[in-house]
Amino acid sequence: MKTLKRKDSEYEIKKGRILRTKEITDLEKLFEIVLPGGENLNHEPGQFVMVSLLGVGEAPFSVSSSPTKLGSFELVVRNVGKLTNAFNRLKAGDEVGIRGPFGNGFPVHILDGSDLLFVAGGIGIVPLHSLINYAIDNRRDFGKVNILLGCNRPEDMLFSDELDEWTKRLDVNFECTVDRADSGWKGNIGLITSLIPGINLIPERTFAFVVGPPIMYKFVVDKLLEKEIPERQILISLERHMKCGLGKCGHCQINGIYCCQEGPVFSYDKIKDMRESI
Ligand SMILES: Cc1cc2nc3c(=O)[nH]c(=O)nc-3n(C[C@H](O)[C@H](O)[C@H](O)COP(=O)(O)OP(=O)(O)OC[C@H]3O[C@@H](n4cnc5c(N)ncnc54)[C@H](O)[C@@H]3O)c2cc1C
Ligand code: FES
Incomplete structure (x- = not known):
């Protein structure tokens, strides 16, 4: 298997707090999330974050908001299985773990x-x-x-x-x-x-x-x-x-x-x- 040099920060899980949720279809829900101190995610369009829910697991989700939106970011989650089902039950004020952003994004x-x-x-x-x-x-x-x-x-x-x-x-x-x-x-x-x-x-x-x-x-x-x-x-x-x-x-x-x-x-x-x- 390939060995890749990692930065410690890529293992770091930040506490994300859900600011707002919105049901956008029968299956998909939008989540606006804020990091501690309102820190920007600093992502590029096309990158994803790993989101963890305690006792459930972790999965990748694309960041749907533009980096021009400051202070919070948005994800859209389609309810397809165990983790996304638990995610879709979360509401404003709940916390999720955030690692990333990862991936290369669009150039x-x-x-x-x-x-x-x-x-x-x-x-x-x-x-x-x-x-x-x-x-x-x-x-x-x-x-x-x-x-x-x-x-x-x-x-x-x-x-x-x-x-x-x-x-x-x-x-x-x-x-x-x-x-x-x-x-x-x-x-x-x-x-x-x-x-x-x-x-x-x-x-x-x-x-x-x-x-x-x-x-x-x-x-x-x-x-x-x-x-x-x-x-x-x-x-x-x-x-x-x-x-x-x-x-x-x-x-x-x-x-x-x-x-x-x-x-x-x-x-x-x-x-x-x-x-x-x-
Ligand atoms: C880079 C990246 C970005 C993603 N962005 C989003 C996003 O913005 N919004 C979103 O809702 N989902 C996104 N996904 C998919 C999301 O990660 C999976 O839906 C999630 O892991 C499913 O977890 P679960 O425990 O709910 O489902 P599971 O119980 O693990 O699986 C339920 C069903 O979904 C299938 N499945 C699981 N993961 C994937 C996958 N990656 N691709 C295709 N089928 C899959 C399984 O085979 C199974 O049939 C992204 C995946 C990747 C790799
Ligand atoms: S090697 Fe684990 S997700 Fe890519």
Whole structure:
């Protein structure tokens, strides 16, 4: 197994206090968390934290808020099992353990002046939400901003208040689609890949950010390559099962790559050889 030098602070568990919770769908809840003394998390968009609940366990969660939000940060938790079930029962004032932030995040430092294309499938909007809000808060630093979101059903859409705001903005193009809906839905029906051909973009100026369920990646990447976006400008976040977040347990490995350390964000040129395993 790889041995990686660790900083002591990466083992340190900080006490996070829940300031606010909000049920955003039947399955997902938003948590606003404050660290001792209101210390900033100092994360980059796309990074994650390890959250521990005493007597239950620890798991990774992407930071959904932008680093431009100071004094607290936000997570969105989908209730799927033991830990997330216990997490979803917590309320304002309760405490959780926080380690991190971990992972490489999106390369914000190379994006100045570029056009941004976000492609989010389902809960993949959570890590992208951090970068989208970062881009909106620093809007003059970027060219065109296109946001594409695909969900199973309209009621599965996260951040619905903000989606309305993004729709109204003149400096952002927001489009969404659902796999199925009843007759009350007036928007697009179809897979997220159906939205990509209609986007007007200049490939060499564009960075694409893709996060969603594993099945989505290769179909979305193929559409982005058809648009001639360079492989190194297609950035994908891979959320593998993780236990330690420290390069020790090996749970997150794909073909020898440790997602918790070298990822979760990879440019397509770096992972295209293992395209069938992602
Ligand atoms: C980098 C990273 C960022 C993440 N960000 C978020 C986030 O922002 N919000 C969120 O709700 N979840 C996120 N997850 C997933 C989250 O960590 C898992 O849902 C959580 O560990 C499940 O714990 P549990 O005890 O509730 O479920 P378990 O009882 O351990 O598992 C319940 C079910 O979920 C499946 N499962 C567990 N972990 C994963 C995983 N990593 N990927 C796919 N399936 C999984 C299991 O196979 C099982 O079917 C992230 C995972 C990673 C690696
Ligand atoms: S989560 Fe343990 S090695 Fe990556």
